[in-house]
Amino acid sequence: MTTILILILVTAIVLIAMARFVPGGKKFSTYFILGLIALVMLIPFYMMFVMSTRTTNEIYSFPPAIWFGKNLAENFKNMKAAVNIPRAFLNSSIITLSYTGLVLLFCSMGGYAFAVYDFPGRKRLFAVLLTTMMIPWTAGIIPWFIMMSKFGWINDFKALIIPGCANAFGIFWMRQYCQNNVPTSLVEAARIDGCSEWTIFFRVIAPILLPAYASLGIMQFVNVWNDFMQPLMILRKSGLQTLPLLLKTMVSDRGTDYGAMMLASTCAVLPLLIAFLCASKFFMSGLTAGAIKE
Numbered sequence: 001m002t003t004i005l006i007l008i009l010v011t012a013i014v015l016i017a018m019a020r021f022v023p024g025g026k027k028f029s030t031y032f033i034l035g036l037i038a039l040v041m042l043i044p045f046y047m048m049f050v051m052s053t054r055t056t057n058e059i060y061s062f063p064p065a066i067w068f069g070k071n072l073a074e075n076f077k078n079m080k081a082a083v084n085i086p087r088a089f090l091n092s093s094i095i096t097l098s099y100t101g102l103v104l105l106f107c108s109m110g111g112y113a114f115a116v117y118d119f120p121g122r123k124r125l126f127a128v129l130l131t132t133m134m135i136p137w138t139a140g141i142i143p144w145f146i147m148m149s150k151f152g153w154i155n156d157f158k159a160l161i162i163p164g165c166a167n168a169f170g171i172f173w174m175r176q177y178c179q180n181n182v183p184t185s186l187v188e189a190a191r192i193d194g195c196s197e198w199t200i201f202f203r204v205i206a207p208i209l210l211p212a213y214a215s216l217g218i219m220q221f222v223n224v225w226n227d228f229m230q231p232l233m234i235l236r237k238s239g240l241q242t243l244p245l246l247l248k249t250m251v252s253d254r255g256t257d258y259g260a261m262m263l264a265s266t267c268a269v270l271p272l273l274i275a276f277l278c279a280s281k282f283f284m285s286g287l288t289a290g291a292i293k294e
Contacts, residue, residue, distance in 0.1 A: 048262055049266055050066065050067065050069070052072065052259065052263035053071055053072040053075070054069040055069070055071050056257060060258075072263070074259075076260075078260040079260040079263050082249075082260060083246050089243060091241060091242050094157060095157050095161060096221055098157070099161045100217050100221050100224065102161065102162075102165035103164070103165050103216070104220075106165055106170075108174045108206070109201065110170075111171050111173065111175035111178050112205060114171065114178075116184065130168070133172065141233075145233055145234075154236065155235060155240055157240075160227075160234060173212065173216050174212055174216065178205075182205060182208055218275060218276055222272055225243070225268075231245055232245060247261065247264055
């Protein structure tokens with residue numbers, strides 16, 4: 001690994017020198033360095049896929065294996081015997097998709113209201129909203145747990161879905177996007193045509209917000225799918241466990257089958273990769289929207 005890092009560093013120095021003295025070398029060097037960085041970022045995922053096809057002894061061998069092994073079927077059999085992956089996958093999907101859908105609905109409505117409507121106390125209310133973003137979520141986890149207990153939502157998915165479905169970051173994100181990409185004249189023209197406020201939002205504004213939906217949806221999807229602390233506190237029954245909780249149960253003091261665990265981790269990561277690849281075009285346009293002022 002040290003040798004690889006040295007080679008990458010030397011290559012970067014050579015490319016920087018090339019960018020200064022070779023015509024057209026600056027653009028080539030930039031793309032090449034970005035490609036190297038992307039390659040380094042992909043190495044952990046690749047190694048996880050490789051380890052999911054290896055035995056525990058092979059995983060701990062030195063030098064580490066860098067190509068796929070022949071133990072995939074055995075790891076799958078051990079994983080299936082140790083944990084109920086389909087059930088955990090279903091639980092995670094229900095929580096994540098429900099939460100993400102509600103966040104996109106309510107946060108887009110809130111952000112649109114702050115961006116378009118001029119109502120009394122709008123600036124003060126938005127300032128209070130921004131202030132809540134500065135409070136660490138861990139500071140409110142005990143009151144949140146007490147409230148969920150009072151509501152009777154222990155061992156209930158509602159405790160993981162409803163409380164955060166209109167969060168401050170999502171409203172701020174959609175408000176900024178609406179301010180930069182939703183012209184007031186468009187809203188006024190729809191009103192002149194006789195559209196109701198609900199029709200304007202769902203039929204005129206919502207299609208414009210598609211890149212913002214994609215970028216915010218990906219961020220919320222990843223956060224909820226990988227969440228460990230809140231499901232750990234709420235979901236006590238084994239049949240309600242999400243994938244992060246299930247992966248924890250595979251770690252044992254008597255010996256952990258890391259091949260099966262890496263395969264389970266791969267199953268948990270694949271939906272995130274697929275979701276990002278499907279929405280990557282809109283995700284990038286949502287991130288860069290408003291960066292250039294015309």
